[in-house]
Amino acid sequence: MLRHYGRLIILITTAAICLVFFSLGSLPGVTVDSHSQGEELPGVKLGEPFASKHDVPDRNKGLKELDALEQALGHGQGHGNGEPPLDVAAPEANGRRPQDKPPVPGFARPEDQTIETDPQPPVEPQGGVDGNWVPPVQISGEAEDKGEEEEDPTPISKIIVVGQMGSENTDWVRTEMTEWQNAIYYVDLPANEVSPSGLKTKMNKAKEATPYLTYIVDNYPDFPDVMAFIHAHRRGMEAWHNDAPSYDAVHMLNSLRLDTILKRGYVNMRCNNEIGCPDEVQPFRDPPQEDKHAEHAYPYVYANFFNVSWEEMKEQIPIVATQCCAQFAVSREQMLKKPKSEYERYLRFLEETHYDDDVAGRVLEYMWHIIFERDAVHCENVFQCCQE
Numbered sequence: 608m609l610r611h612y613g614r615l616i617i618l619i620t621t622a623a624i625c626l627v628f629f630s631l632g633s634l635p636g637v638t639v640d641s642h643s644q645g646e647e648l649p650g651v652k653l654g655e656p657f658a659s660k661h662d663v664p665d666r667n668k669g670l671k672e673l674d675a676l677e678q679a680l681g682h683g684q685g686h687g688n689g690e691p692p693l694d695v696a697a698p699e700a701n702g703r704r705p706q707d708k709p710p711v712p713g714f715a716r717p718e719d720q721t722i723e724t725d726p727q728p729p730v731e732p733q734g735g736v737d738g739n740w741v742p743p744v745q746i747s748g749e750a751e752d753k754g755e756e757e758e759d760p761t762p763i764s765k766i767i768v769v770g771q772m773g774s775e776n777t778d779w780v781r782t783e784m785t786e787w788q789n790a791i792y793y794v795d796l797p798a799n800e801v802s803p804s805g806l807k808t809k810m811n812k813a814k815e816a817t818p819y820l821t822y823i824v825d826n827y828p829d830f831p832d833v834m835a836f837i838h839a840h841r842r843g844m845e846a847w848h849n850d851a852p853s854y855d856a857v858h859m860l861n862s863l864r865l866d867t868i869l870k871r872g873y874v875n876m877r878c879n880n881e882i883g884c885p886d887e888v889q890p891f892r893d894p895p896q897e898d899k900h901a902e903h904a905y906p907y908v909y910a911n912f913f914n915v916s917w918e919e920m921k922e923q924i925p926i927v928a929t930q931c932c933a934q935f936a937v938s939r940e941q942m943l944k945k946p947k948s949e950y951e952r953y954l955r956f957l958e959e960t961h962y963d964d965d966v967a968g969r970v971l972e973y974m975w976h977i978i979f980e981r982d983a984v985h986c987e988n989v990f991q992c993c994q995e
Contacts, residue, residue: 876935927973
């Protein structure tokens with residue numbers, strides 16, 4: 608009886624050692640076929656053999672001991688009842704590093720355990736010479752998403768149109784406004800004299816209105832996106848009508864919001880409405896004021912420009928008002944809403960009219976906004992004008 612108990616203790620001890628090795632994830636020196644999917648046990652390579660035949664334990668003896676242990680514990684099944692034998696294969700030639708000591712039979716060192724992962728395909732070099740890496744080529748149209756909208760690569764084209772007397776200096780337009788094109792029309796040169804800019808009007812009449820209309824007729828329909836029509840003087844008291852520090856035209860032009868011009872089509876460059884608003888021109892004032900010569904001429908010019916009757920004018924323009932002083936910006940789209948023949952007719956009228964220079968120029972000063980399709984009374988809010 609004691610002999611049987613001693614054998615049972617030995618078998619239990621042996622089973623405990625085996626269970627410890629199973630929990631550590633390896634059976635030393637043994638390759639095992641899984642009963643499920645042929646999966647490899649952690650720390651054991653399928654098909655990896657023992658280093659030599661001396662490392663192989665007594666297989667049959669071990670199975671018999673396990674059968675006896677399971678029967679003693681009441682499991683009723685063993686490994687000696689026709690189950691497939693354990694696979695033992697030959698070692699690989701270079702399975703270990705030369706400096707490593709041979710393993711102790713029946714034990715596996717942590718550094719000898721191998722963790723298998725899913726194999727990854729080798730990374731092939733991206734072109735180049737002798738395998739040198741070359742960054743991949745970006746296909747046209749597949750722009751990298753940087754979380755920002757790409758800016759329009761085409762800049763807004765723009766031009767400054769100026770009417771100049773020979774005594775005035777417009778060098779600032781060329782030297783200071785280099786991002787703008789310019790069209791400088793000399794208005795008082797003799798017919799046989801060449802203009803320094805290559806541009807001039809037929810006559811000096813109607814103030815800035817004649818060079819403005821001459822540019823439009825000369826260049827229709829090939830306009831830039833934005834056209835700024837301004838006076839020749841840059842700054843100082845003679846440029847008092849410029850809404851800018853020191854009345855500086857350069858500052859005024861640099862402050863222009865081109866997007867607003869493109870959106871609206873027409874903007875007056877002066878936001879201050881103390882002069883011109885709210886009721887500067889009253890063509891049918893009763894009784895008329897004798898000193899308002901431009902106001903007297905206004906309905907006659909308006910009837911010619913827009914081909915309307917006297918009664919229609921009374922309904923359309925009982926009052927005309929806008930900020931002074933004939934400096935404005937227009938978009939190409941707005942300019943092209945009228946045919947070239949309309950602008951030619953306006954210019955011809957100014958060249959042939961009996962109204963003198965001051966009167967004709969004053970009438971057009973309060974007619975530009977109507978030509979570009981604004982209401983007869985067009986007095987913008989000062990704050991909104993400055994903001995936009």
